[in-house]
Structures are given as C-alpha cells and as structure tokens.
Amino acid sequence: MTSSAPAVRARRRTALAVVLCAGLTVALTACAEEDPDKGTNGVGKLTAAQIDKKARAAADASDAVRLTGKLVGKGGTYTLNMQLSVDGGTGSVTSEQSTFELLRIGDELFLKADAGFWSHDADDAEGTAGGGDESDRAAADKLQGKYVKVPEDDPTYKQLRGFTEKKTLLDGMLTLHGKINKGDRDTIGGVRTVQIMGGKGEGGALDVSLKGTPYPLRVARGGGGGTVTLADWGEAFALEPPPEDDTVDYGGQLPKSSG
Template sequence: MGFFEHDDTPNNRPMRSMMIRRRLAPGAVALVLAATLAACGDSDSSSDTTSASSPTTAAQTQTETTAASNGVADKSADEVLAASLAAAKSASAMHVAGESDGTTIDLSLVKGEGASGSIAQGTNRFELLTVGDEIYLRGSDEFYRSLGGEAVVRLLAGKWLKVSAGDRQFGSFAAFTDMDKLLTEALRPEGTIEKGEVETVDGTEVVPLTNGREGTLYVAATGDPFPVKITPGGARRGEIVFDGWNEPVELTAPTDAIDIEELSRAAG
C-alpha cells in the first residue's frame, strides 16, 4: 500500500479490527489490535509550533525565501520518490500525524528504538508506546468498554497494558511503530506516479507526486527532500503530515504496566 491507498485487510482496520483474544478473570481481556498507516505525527509538536509562530527577522525571512533548491524539481517522478524515501530513512527520528476515514494517528518514532503516540476513532482512543521489543497500550474508557464492557473499564481504566512485540497477534503493532517499515509502506504507491510543478504547502516549497485517485505525496523541494504531506484522492478526506525530522523523542517504558501474558496465565 502507499500514499492514501485504501486497504481493508485485517492489518488496515485499526479500530474496526479490535477483538477479544481470550476472556480472563474477572472479565479482563487480552487485546488483539491491527494497525495501519492512517496518519503519523509528533505527539509533542511544540518545537515546530514555536518555530512557526516565532517572530522572524528580515534576514531570516530572506534566507527562507531564497532557500536553495535541492534539485528534486528537475528529477523524474520515480527519482523524486526514491530521493524522498532515502532522506526519510536517513533521519534518526520523525513525527507523523493526521486523519483518514475518521481515524486519527499521532506518532513520534525513533529509528531502531520504538515509538510513542496515540490512535483514535471518535472517543475510542488508545495511547501506543513501543520500547525495544515491548509494546504498551493504554486505552480510554470507551476503548476498554468496547473490549469487554464495564468490568474491563473498572479493571483497566487508566492502566498500561504490556505485550511482547514477538506475539503473532501483536506483530502488526511492532511493524507499525518501526520507522523504516512505516516509511517503506507509506512511500510505496501502487501504480504510476506523476510529478507536478513546484508549489508551496504549509510554507514549504514542494514537488507533488500524484498516484492517480489514491492521493498525492508532497516532497520538500529545498533542504533535505523529506516527505512533507500526503493528501487523499477521490472523495476521501484527511491528510498525513510528516515533520519532526531528527528531533529528540523520549521513550520511557511504564513501570506499572499490566502484563497481558501474566494475566492470561493467572486466569489459567
């Protein structure tokens, strides 16, 4: 899949594919969740906001206005896409956020280490944290209620759940929060892509790459050719924004998480 291509396989229904794996005493559940790239973003974008809203001097404005082209405007569509993927994968960290088909995702990822953020569909929301080989989830009351009713809400409200990234039923989450894998999936469109003329998106000069009705990827035309934004094609709404390149992200595992496997064994 790529850009905003719609894929309704089990690995692409983040909220709709929630199910109960096994009931535990007293009514607790082990979760089976499948994740997709619906959007990506920095769970803490304060540095970006501050930068954008801070007063700028005339010299700074002139520098931004006359920023040198990185050359992608002169490349073919496939070459622009390859350059953008290479630049993104060379970064140490990134932030990806946005909304698609009612699902909102906000994630900060560190290459080779993990990710932190949240996924939501209406009031059905959960925080997602991966640190090394461990995955942690903390859901809203509605999230836990959808898994097992009020008993589960009473047992798990406000608590982190811990699962292994090696668990076959949670493997999709491990891939979803893997920076390299996420970028490969996001920037791998199906079919032919066409390059448009340089334009400005959110204050950044970009080269648009359009994949038919599936959507458009905007690649920075100055500085590093990082992906800037993806917008859907056709009647679909939403957008995915990429930023926070190489900015520090703190990943700290919660010390009081409930281990789903231990809970399952105790229920026996």
C-alpha cells in the same frame, strides 16, 4: 519650400528608439523573473522518478519522524499522532470506536486507554460469547488509565505494533502506484514543495521538500486512503518506560479487542 524629409526621419528614429527601449525592458524583465528553483535543493528540476527515489532514500535514512493525519483501510479509519524512531514509537491512535495511546521501546509494547475503550471490548466479548464475561469486565476496571504491557503472543500485538514502526508505516504510505508523474508546486508548513503522483493522483501523491534534505512532507494515499503530514524529520525524542506504578502486566492475553 521647406522639405519635410528631416522631420520624417526624426519621427522614425524616435519610433525606433521607443521600440528598442520597449524590447530591452521586456528582455530585462524576463531575465529578472525569479527561477522557481532558485534557493531550493534543486530537486524540482529532476524527473518524477528521480524525485521519488530521493524522497524515499531520505525517509529511510532519517532516524525519526512525526506522523499526523488519517489512514483509511479495510480495518477502518485511524487518526494518527505518532512519533517514530528506529528504536520504537509513541503517540496516540484514534479509531472509529476509541482513542488509545501506544508506547513501544524495542519489542516491549504498552497500550494505554480509558475505561470506555476497555468497556467497549468487554461488551464485544459479551455479545459474541452469548453471555457476560465477568473476568473481562474486571480486567477493564483494572486496566483503565494504565500502561498495559501487550504480550507478544496476543492477537493484537502485531497490529498495534505496526502503528509504532517507522519502516512499516512509511513503506506502505510512500509507495506510489502506476506511472509516476510530476504535479504542482506548493508550500507546506512554510516549506516549498514539489508534488509527484501515481498516475494523475489515483495512485497516491507525495509532496517533497524543496528545502534541504528532500523529505516527503505530505502523503495522500490513493483510493481515498487518507492524508498524512510528515514532520520533525531526524529530531530525536525520548522513549522511556512508563512508571512501574502506572504499568500493568496483564499476562497471557488481553481482553478481546476490536480496536
């Protein structure tokens, strides 16, 4: 009678070999899984507070940036498309009533708007003054489509200039409120990002680049304050005075403006 022991031992060796091969395959597959931070700037490995510090430092050090998106505040909702530098800014702002262009070079601020913008302001002046202000209406005809130099003592100068100031806008937008936590990974404009949040997002959120310099690429302001995309970091752009024949120096004060 032939013993079955050799056959049993053979089957066991085969089974063991299968188990070992399977285990080795799993191990090799695990090793082959791509590190989520491979090929990045390594910022994703940092704590939320460290990422926040690096992103803000990168933004402060950059000479220029483009902002596009919406800001929502007590003064209303504004849609921005602005290029900002340390020397000034240019672009457009759309409020709930109108769209206007801004250009600032140093302390010189120019405002360009269509007839609807100035007519709306004249109508506001009529309603609040209890009678038509013909001088404001005449000014509206004169100013439409022109670059109007905004006097520095005009009540709207500070508000309008704020839209053209890199530091002013970024300091307000990039500040997160509450305990800072890390969020999800994402991709913005083809660039991988890591998100940091104030609380669970109620204190705002920043998506920070995982490629090159850790610039903030998108900011969602807390409390429904709007979302803005930040791009073209460090890319220079021209800031040139408008042509003289397209410029009006209105003088002391602009017609009443509600924005």
